[in-house]
Amino acid sequence: MVRTRFAPSPTGYLHIGGVRTALFNWLYARRHGGRFVLRIDDTDAERNVAEALAPILDGFRWLGIDWDEGAEVGGDFGPYYQSERQDRYRAAAQALVDRGRAYWDYATTEEIQAERETAQREGVRFLYSRSFMAETDEDRRRFEAEGRAGVIRLMIPRVGTCVVRDLVRGPVEFEWSREQDHVVQRADGTCLYHLASVVDDHDMEITHVIRAEEHLSNTPRQMFIAEGLGYDPPDYAHLPFVAEPGGRNKLSKRKLEQYLKNPDFAQIAEHGRAIAEAIGHETAAETFNPVIVDFYRTVGYLPDAILNYLVLLGWSLDDRTEIFDRAAMIESFTLDRVNKAAASFDPRKLLAFQERYMQAIPLDAKVERVLPFLRDAGLLAAEPDAATRAYVAKIVTAAGDRIKVAGDILDYPDFFVADDALAYDAKAFDKRIRNAEGAADRLRRFREILEGVEPFEAAALEARLQRFVEDEGIKIGQIIHALRVAVTGKGVGFGMFETLEILGRERCLARIDRALGRL
RNA sequence: GUCCCCAUCGUCUAGUCUGGCCUAGGACACCACCCUUUCAAGGUGGCGACACGGGUUCAAAUCCCGUUGGGGACGCCA
Numbered sequence: 001m002v003r004t005r006f007a008p009s010p011t012g013y014l015h016i017g018g019v020r021t022a023l024f025n026w027l028y029a030r031r032h033g034g035r036f037v038l039r040i041d042d043t044d045a046e047r048n049v050a051e052a053l054a055p056i057l058d059g060f061r062w063l064g065i066d067w068d069e070g071a072e073v074g075g076d077f078g079p080y081y082q083s084e085r086q087d088r089y090r091a092a093a094q095a096l097v098d099r100g101r102a103y104w105d106y107a108t109t110e111e112i113q114a115e116r117e118t119a120q121r122e123g124v125r126f127l128y129s130r131s132f133m134a135e136t137d138e139d140r141r142r143f144e145a146e147g148r149a150g151v152i153r154l155m156i157p158r159v160g161t162c163v164v165r166d167l168v169r170g171p172v173e174f175e176w177s178r179e180q181d182h183v184v185q186r187a188d189g190t191c192l193y194h195l196a197s198v199v200d201d202h203d204m205e206i207t208h209v210i211r212a213e214e215h216l217s218n219t220p221r222q223m224f225i226a227e228g229l230g231y232d233p234p235d236y237a238h239l240p241f242v243a244e245p246g247g248r249n250k251l252s253k254r255k256l257e258q259y260l261k262n263p264d265f266a267q268i269a270e271h272g273r274a275i276a277e278a279i280g281h282e283t284a285a286e287t288f289n290p291v292i293v294d295f296y297r298t299v300g301y302l303p304d305a306i307l308n309y310l311v312l313l314g315w316s317l318d319d320r321t322e323i324f325d326r327a328a329m330i331e332s333f334t335l336d337r338v339n340k341a342a343a344s345f346d347p348r349k350l351l352a353f354q355e356r357y358m359q360a361i362p363l364d365a366k367v368e369r370v371l372p373f374l375r376d377a378g379l380l381a382a383e384p385d386a387a388t389r390a391y392v393a394k395i396v397t398a399a400g401d402r403i404k405v406a407g408d409i410l411d412y413p414d415f416f417v418a419d420d421a422l423a424y425d426a427k428a429f430d431k432r433i434r435n436a437e438g439a440a441d442r443l444r445r446f447r448e449i450l451e452g453v454e455p456f457e458a459a460a461l462e463a464r465l466q467r468f469v470e471d472e473g474i475k476i477g478q479i480i481h482a483l484r485v486a487v488t489g490k491g492v493g494f495g496m497f498e499t500l501e502i503l504g505r506e507r508c509l510a511r512i513d514r515a516l517g518r519l
Numbered sequence: 520g521u522c523c524c525c526a527u528c529g530u531c532u533a534g535u536c537u538g539g540c541c542u543a544g545g546a547c548a549c550c551a552c553c554c555u556u557u558c559a560a561g562g563u564g565g566c567g568a569c570a571c572g573g574g575u576u577c578a579a580a581u582c583c584c585g586u587u588g589g590g591g592a593c594g595c596c597a
Binding site for chain 2: 180240249318341355428494
């Protein structure tokens with residue numbers, strides 16, 4: 001049975017690169033009817049693990065990447081928090097010593113550092129001299145009598161090679177003599193990541209370790225640990241990096257502000273920021289940024305769109321298929337079609353997927369997505385009644401593809417504000433009404449006509465306006481722009497006649513009066 | 520510095536293993552035109568890449584060698 005895992009540290013946020021790695025693990029498990037484990041790489045030192053973990057778990061849940069075992073759901077191979085497994089690691093470290101694969105070492109950090117510097121000065125490769133290695137219990141007692149604290153180091157072979165058979169890259173060869181005698185247990189008795197990771201993967205019966213490329217060069221030591229412990233090592237697959245927008249470097253949470261300098265990235269960020277501010281959401285760069293998954297949830301992206309974009313970052317099925325729903329993804333995902341080169345994150349393309357997915361969902365689903373934004377922006381009551389929903393549905397229909405993310409509904413606040421609170425775009429008002437020759441008079445005349453149009457619906461309104469245009473001997477542009485600004489306050493919007501119908505006669509008349517009154 | 524990985528349009532990629540079907544295909548972005556009451560959407564078209572240099576071969580994006588460039592790893596971090 002295939003078992004994969006993703007092991008996040010509780011950092012307080014879920015970033016796009018992590019999701020991509022988790023997604024590939026999840027897909028591989030689902031593809032093979034296996035299990036996907038969410039293990040938590042926390043440490044004892046971390047205080048508020050639950051708090052720092054919540055955004056990560058919420059992010060996965062929102063994306064629909066579910067885990068069969070691990071944090072909050074438990075399972076038969078727990079505990080799933082590394083902080084609760086130190087005893088296991090210590091036992092493993094001791095077993096390594098017992099099997100002659102590791103040794104107690106009593107060098108101080110300063111002594112190691114001195115050796116390292118000497119090697120560097122002489123231009124040779126640093127390899128620990130093992131001068132403070134304890135070969136017997138008596139050695140240990142002697143060192144400890146000197147007041148030294150012992151660590152456990154791996155007894156890495158100094159000859160030969162290690163071959164990592166990577167499912168993405170094929171065989172990769174490393175010389176053992178390049179590896180250090182890595183510490184696996186600290187002087188304070190706690191154990192380090194590489195040991196913990198190997199022990200956990202074994203205990204949790206992980207069959208495929210699918211992780212980012214940065215771990216490729218860590219793999220020999222992990223294989224050494226696994227073999228030393230008598231484990232059957234898992235299969236490894238090292239994924240290419242998700243690189244920063246417009247660059248080749250690994251995506252980093254520390255460079256969020258720098259990414260904002262990339263024009264495409266900035267545009268996406270700005271679009272989201274406007275929505276977030278309208279609903280009173282925090283928009284500091286560290287927490288609100290297109291590299292962080294929460295950004296997309298806040299702004300109203302669709303999880304499936306994000307997954308679809310992400311599955312294509314470093315993987316493809318063929319030369320043309322690009323729309324994958326969950327089932328299609330699971331069905332077609334294979335590790336042998338994972339790319340080797342880093343793929344840079346392009347939020348622009350993500351938006352393109354979002355648009356396609358948004359166009360595809362049914363009206364009522366769209367309305368449901370949009371409602372919370374109207375509520376959070378204070379434009380609608382918390383519990384909209386059926387009439388209100390129907391009203392919103394009309395707006396959503398009329399807006400059509402203009403609503404790319406759910407939060408885009410906030411581009412149309414004018415349908416929700418009182419007539420006397422309507423804000424006018426000053427530039428549009430001047431251009432279309434104040435300074436347009438004869439516009440105000442035409443508007444005044446058409447207002448009178450509007451009083452009698454029956455029914456007050458798009459088709460009838462359009463027919464009547466066409467007649468007005470003919471009667472006046474003008475072009476449609478000479479009335480419609482002024483009309484738009486008068487009733488919506490803006491120079492741009494969706495179909496004029498739908499707009500009038502949705503607003504209704506009373507409000508249209510009131511708004512035209514108000515606009516004319518501003519002259 | 521040492522080791523490892525990678526290299527096709529600005530970006531994501533197909534093609535590379537199994538050389539010829541590749542005058543290199545698709546998508547995003549961009550540009551133009553069409554549609555049009557504005558803004559979107561949609562339609563049509565365009566721009567645009569095999570990093571470089573040597574081989575091997577009748578034939579190289581594809582195989583080999585080298586160069587260059589980029590990235591990653593080298594912790595008592597994870």
